[in-house]
Amino acid sequence: MSDIVQSLEGLLERLHIDVGLRPILSLVILLAAVFAVICAALWGAVRARWISRNTAAFWIFVSPWIVGFLLFTGGPMVYSLVLSFTNWNLIDPAKFIGIANYKEALSDPDLGQAIKVTLTYAVVSVPLQTVLSLAVALLMNVKVRGIHVFRTIWYLPSLVTGVAQAVLFIWVFNPSYGLANGLLRLFGIEGPKWLFDAHWALATVVIMSLWTVGGNMIIYLAGLQDISKDLYEAAELDGANRWRLLWNITIPQVSPVIFFNVVTGLIYAMQTFTQGYVVTHNGGGPADSLLFYVLYLYQNAFSFFRMGYASALAWIFFVMIMVLTALVFRGSAFWVYYESQRPRERRRRVHVG
């Protein structure tokens, strides 16, 4: 691959193309060649009547995604599996070392810490976010004037994300001049050192994550407004009180939305990187209390240049996320209610009756 690019760039150099443009032009030439091959193959298949014209059109239309998938997702997945059995620092040739990377991972105390930090964060922050955003959405579903203003205010913090949010909260939780401890001081309490205290740092990041529940809140609000009024009216005629309405109508009706948010929220929480990186510049917080998994992977790959070990870490991460997602999917059968499954039930009941 590298050789082809090198020779293409040499060719472009002879054509007096600007140095900065040579890499991208080489890539464009390569991709154009791939695309031409795909088109020719499909055209041949249509001529030979193996596939219809529509099928050929479909595959040409989706070819950008397929090429992108092979280049940036599928190919790299396979490649990183191969790399994970090697020892490579990007400079010397890669050396095959069998499962040594995975063995090392099993007894790596830093990795243990990274998994602990990441899972704790995901398992604590996702349920808290879910409860808070759903509660706020329920409040906002009440008919009062000016509800749009509230919606805007609650959503606004979601716009301060990534580095800007981390920088802001480093100062909000500054032990001496910060907002949090300033507020506690008004009540005569001396607050903890927050991000600078190994016992508090992760809890502080959880609080930070709660500040941006506005996005989820809007999703829940849309879900709540899809619930038919008839259900509530029928239940009220039967004498149900507010709690029964909430537990037996509202929650089951929005449960697919909750499920969607829990799955995406979990994956998102597992990917946390910026907070750990920014708080103690690429350090992982006090006593590694903010050593998130992705941060540890990043350090191994791009600070220590251990590409083989980082690839093994990536695969372990992949398996962890798959297991976690599978668990949530399995569990969902017990609490997620889908409207589309109802008619079958009803039919059965009629049959029995």
Add this chain to the structure above:
Amino acid sequence: MSASAKAPTVKAPTVKAPTAKGAGGPRREPLGGRILAVTLLVVGSIGFVYPFLWMIATALRTPEGVSHGGVSLWPIQWRWSNFTDGLGSFPFWAYLRNSLLSTIVPVVAVVFSSSLVGFAFARIRARGSGVLFAIVLSTLLLPQEVTIVPQFILFKNLDMIDTLWPIIVPTFFGSAFFIFLYRQFYLRLPEAMTDAALIDGAGWFRIWFSIYLPLSRPIIIATAVLQFMSYWNNFFQAAIYLTTDRWKTLPLALAGFQSVNGTNTPLLMATALVVTFPCVLLFFIAQRHIIGGISFTGSK
């Protein structure tokens, strides 16, 4: 092309801001319940917006003012020069240009490519379409961090380290999530349009470009805004690929600023505010579409 004349009647039923009106939702609460809800909302709103206001107030203080300011929102000194000083302490305009380049190009690229692929999944009947769509959806569960090491090696072989290309190039191949959104959107448009155009002899590309793309305004705005916000704040990829000052983006610069000038709070807050500003501005311009887009992405 008679179909496009119908365009105004084909409203996007899905991308629309949820309002308190409409069929759904619990019925009117009794007065006591409403007062309680509003009280909770007001208290919560203050709590949520306070750090944001405090950020603005801190950005206008002198360093000494920070140690006396505490929880107060009133900057005792209105120090507007923090903004010029903060921005003057690093090559702001170069970083801004890099940030804009690495955001605007991906926005345009991802909108077109995802729309094209989403259209194929929604409208062209072909063998293997269902299986392929399942594969597209399954990649949604795959975090990009898993493939970051080989991707880095790929871009290293392509000679693209320390340029914006590794951030820009992948967006030309569509994003699985947006492909899904476009497919759902196109499935709700009347299929008769496609049939009419096919009978008139239009090719699939023409049907996409002249009929479906012009009708996609709501979903284009929603996806463009989502893409803008995520790439404007993109930190992970920037931290990996951009190593020298020449191509650094604003979030990367802000992170570096935090570690160097970590003690000068007002300057830091002023810079953070400037970095956040485009997203806030965009939100107020396209609020309806953003809220609609977010609801659409979540409630399927």
